[in-house]
Amino acid sequence: xxxxxxxxxRWYPAAWRARYxxxxxxxxxxxxxxxxxxxxxxxxxxxxxxxxxxRHGGLAGDSAQTEVALRSGALTVxxxxxxxxxxxxxxxxxxxxxxxxISPHARAxxxxxxxxxxxxxxxxxxxxxxxxxLVTTSVSRFLHRGGWSVIRxxxxxxxxxxGLSSVGLLVLARWAHHLTPAARxxxxxxxxxxxxxxxxxxxxxxxxxxxxxxxxxxxxxxxPRLLTIEVRLAVxxxxxxxVAVAAIITWIxxxxxxxxxxxxxxASTEAALTSMPVVATTSVAILAIVLTTLGEGRxxxxxxxxxxxxx
Amino acid sequence: xxxxxxTRSWRPENSPAVLILTSLxxxxxxxxxxxxxxxxxxxVDLGPGTLYGAIARLEEQGLIEPLATEDRRRPxxxxxxxxxxxADVVSSMRRLADVGAARLTIATGx
Numbered sequence: 001x002x003x004x005x006x007x008x009x010r011w012y013p014a015a016w017r018a019r020y021x022x023x024x025x026x027x028x029x030x031x032x033x034x035x036x037x038x039x040x041x042x043x044x045x046x047x048x049x050x051x052x053x054x055r056h057g058g059l060a061g062d063s064a065q066t067e068v069a070l071r072s073g074a075l076t077v078x079x080x081x082x083x084x085x086x087x088x089x090x091x092x093x094x095x096x097x098x099x100x101x102i103s104p105h106a107r108a109x110x111x112x113x114x115x116x117x118x119x120x121x122x123x124x125x126x127x128x129x130x131x132x133x134l135v136t137t138s139v140s141r142f143l144h145r146g147g148w149s150v151i152r153x154x155x156x157x158x159x160x161x162x163g164l165s166s167v168g169l170l171v172l173a174r175w176a177h178h179l180t181p182a183a184r185x186x187x188x189x190x191x192x193x194x195x196x197x198x199x200x201x202x203x204x205x206x207x208x209x210x211x212x213x214x215x216x217x218x219x220x221x222x223x224p225r226l227l228t229i230e231v232r233l234a235v236x237x238x239x240x241x242x243v244a245v246a247a248i249i250t251w252i253x254x255x256x257x258x259x260x261x262x263x264x265x266x267a268s269t270e271a272a273l274t275s276m277p278v279v280a281t282t283s284v285a286i287l288a289i290v291l292t293t294l295g296e297g298r299x300x301x302x303x304x305x306x307x308x309x310x311x
Numbered sequence: 312x313x314x315x316x317x318t319r320s321w322r323p324e325n326s327p328a329v330l331i332l333t334s335l336x337x338x339x340x341x342x343x344x345x346x347x348x349x350x351x352x353x354x355v356d357l358g359p360g361t362l363y364g365a366i367a368r369l370e371e372q373g374l375i376e377p378l379a380t381e382d383r384r385r386p387x388x389x390x391x392x393x394x395x396x397x398a399d400v401v402s403s404m405r406r407l408a409d410v411g412a413a414r415l416t417i418a419t420g421x
Contacts, residue, residue, distance in 0.1 A: 048360025
């Protein structure tokens with residue numbers, strides 16, 4: 001029983017456990033008096049622990065310090081950029097050669113949408129790298145002060161996933177060299193499955209990379225001025241991500257209506273919109289926009305609250 | 312049954328924070344004592360996560376404060392700010408109850 005309770009308490013963030021963990025487990029012991037943990041308790045604690053994690057991460061509630069809340073808002077935008085990259089990879093595959101194969105009458109809107117998506121994703125990526133360059137000095141100071149032990153596991157995990165992804169890419173490139181375009185695009189099931197596995201590993205690598213950056217920045221001291229710049233960059237990234245997602249969805253919608261044959265063999269708008277690659281790309285893009293909204297919303301709310309309390 | 316479920320979910324006195332402050336109004340209590348007391352006077356079963364979520368928020372807002380731990384059980388007591396906050400809620404609920412009762416009397420004619 002005690003072990004079940006201890007496992008339950010681990011759902012809470014470490015700082016919360018340090019403050020309330022002991023009394024919480026004693027209260028649960030008293031409440032259960034030898035009985036078992038019920039589904040009602042699991043559900044209640046899961047909801048409360050998630051709330052505490054969001055609160056401690058600065059993503060919920062008004063109690064988080066302004067600096068913590070701004071930092072977490074900016075880091076949430078960074079996650080949205082990672083999902084945007086993954087969604088863009090799917091989109092690029094979807095839109096491969098569309099400029100030469102789409103019917104002339106349906107070309108205008110997708111061409112503009114594609115160009116806008118390209119520019120928006122590239123701009124977001126440049127801004128993210130600019131943000132990374134700006135924190136380099138602070139991060140190296142953090143590493144010199146023993147920060148490596150904090151992020152070591154995360155870095156190794158990311159490096160392992162990155163290594164797997166690179167090896168997979170080399171194998172796929174050599175393999176693809178011996179295949180016809182039709183075999184590369186679906187008729188060779190084994191190649192298709194391997195490609196999908198590689199895509200999944202690469203997506204995980206992108207997310208692990210961003211997670212490592214998040215852990216590093218979370219533990220790095222940033223000056224108020226640098227934090228302000230990073231937050232402004234995050235707002236700019238969020239704007240680019242929103243534009244990119246809108247452009248991707250416009251592209252999919254306009255192609256599904258104007259030339260659905262490009263997205264599926266049945267050549268109907270419904271079939272095009274419900275085909276697996278379209279659903280997968282749209283889902284990731286929507287996830288990116290949800291995270292963008294969460295992160296940007298957090299930044300805006302915190303900024304307004306800080307201004308209000310100064311006034 | 313459905314009505315009971317609906318009304319229970321939006322009754323203001325079912326707010327965990329109000330229940331905890333009401334319970335602490337007659338003296339300090341630790342987590343389990345709070346759960347038992349709330350069950351007794353309000354017939355509400357607060358989950359342990361909900362209880363400690365509300366305790367943490369009330370403590371942050373300075374409405375309750377922890378006392379020294381006794382055998383791993385930490386009692387909490389209401390602060391003067393907590394008393395003021397509870398008095399405010401109670402008086403606003405009383406006003407609401409008076410208006411509701413008066414209007415129900417007009418509507419039903421009893």
